[in-house]
Structures are given as C-alpha cells and as structure tokens.
Amino acid sequence: MDMIIWLVLVAVLLGIEAITVGLTTIWFAGGALVGLLAALLGAGPWLQTGLFLAVSFLLLLFTRPAAVRLLNKKTEKTNVDALVGRTAVVQETVDNLAETGVVKINGLEWTARSVQEDVTIPKDAAVRVLEVSGVKLLVEKIK
Secondary structure, three states, X not given: OXXXXXXXXXXXXXXXXXXXXXXXXXXXXXHHHHHHHHHHOOOOHHHHHHHHXXXXXXXXXXXXXXXXXXXXXXXXXXXXXXXXXXXXXXXXEEEOOOOEEEEEEOOEEEEEEEOOOOXXXXXOOEEEEEEEEOOEEEEEEOO
C-alpha cells in the first residue's frame, strides 16, 4: 500500500511541476521517488517519510539554486533593463545640482543624472548607463 501512495505522490508532484514549470515541486518528487524506493526495499513508514523529507530538503537546498541559474542564463534583458551597460550620448549637459541632463540612446531621449554628485558631463560626451532609477538613467562619463 505504501508503494502506491508514493507512486501517486510522485505522479502528482511531477504533474504539478509540468503545469507550473516553476522548479518547485520537482525536488519533492525526487524525495517521493526515494520514499518509493525505500518502500520497495521494505523500509517502514517512518523511515520512508524521513527519507522523503531529507532528500527533498537536500535537493531543494543544493540543486535548486544551480538549476535556476542555469535556466535563467538564457533570459535576455528587455526594455529598460537592456539599457544598463550601454553607451549613450549627452544631448543636454548632465548636472545633478542644476537637475539637468538628457541623453540619447537607441534613438530615444532619457533624463539622466551622473552617478557622482559633483561631476558635470558636457553635451556630446559619451556616457555609460550604470543603472535605471525610476525614469532616469544614472550614467558615468566614458574616459
């Protein structure tokens, strides 16, 4: 009877993972599989449950971060996130004290501020976008 419960649990957890693709229940499916193997080898219910919990926890702890990193590696930055690291040209002098500054990047004009409060960046200078803060680009002059 224990084997059927573990088999159903493995199937349900894998089904949930297939539907959500969130790398959440797959680790528990691995633990349930170990519980199933323990049941097949004649282990008692407490050992089966203990193995399920231990293996699920260890899989979640040690393999999930690596799997998430591997899967998210191919995620391409879009929209505003794609601007970070790019080069822009100053259209209006960037001066944090005067609260002025406009840069042009990808054919669009953006309000810009220098990452260094005391640095003024002149018109037509090339800058690198370091961060996006609200609707402003935080830039530094390329030397």
